[in-house]
Amino acid sequence: MSTFHLKVLTVDRVFFDGDVDRVVVRTTQGDIGILPRHVKYLAALGIGGLTIFSEGTSRMAAVAGGFVDVSSEGTVILARTCEWADEIDISRAREAEAQAKARLQQQLSEHEQDVASIKLKKAVNRIRIAEK
Template identity: 75%
Template sequence: MATFHLKVMTVDRCFYDDEVDQIVVRTTQGDVGILPHHVPYTAALGIGGLTIFQNGQSRVAAIAGGFVDVSGEQTVVLARTCEWADEIDINRAREAAERARAILQQKESDHEHDIAQVKLKKAINRMRIAGDK
């Protein structure tokens, strides 16, 4: 089976760097599947999942913000945040969601409201990816 090179970079580390069969990543326009020999493509990332398929196995990570760039040589994901499902601290994600909800209820400024909404979406995404209902 054909593969392609995937590199996932965050602000503080190289998150992933290997050959893969396929990925599915959340963009701002929805989920996009990337297979070997995909046409050149660039998109902004949303808040969601990154599923990596390799050797018949799949692994999921929570991802938020950044870009995906597909070229003939490789696919590069530059993400603001990215963490494997099994590395997510569920309690920390729940606490972040509660803090964001509290801010949303306080009727703060539009700017603070917008920030709290994004933080809530990220926390809910992390809980969902980790399998917490």
């Protein structure tokens, strides 16, 4: 089977760097699957999953924000946050979910509502990814 090079970068580390069979990642427009020889593509990342398939195995991560850039040289994902499912602290994620829900029950400015809503989506995504 054909492979392509994938590099996933976050603000503080090289999250992944290697050859893969395929990738599925959440963009702001929905999930996209990337295979070898994919057409050039650039999209903003949403809050969702990143699944990397390589040598018959797959590994899942929670991702939030950033960009995916597919070119003939390979695929680069620049993520604001990205963490492997098995690295997620579920109790911390549940606490963040509860705090965001409580915050949304308060009288907030529109900006504060948006921030709390995004925090809730991130927490729920982290829990969903960790429990898969």
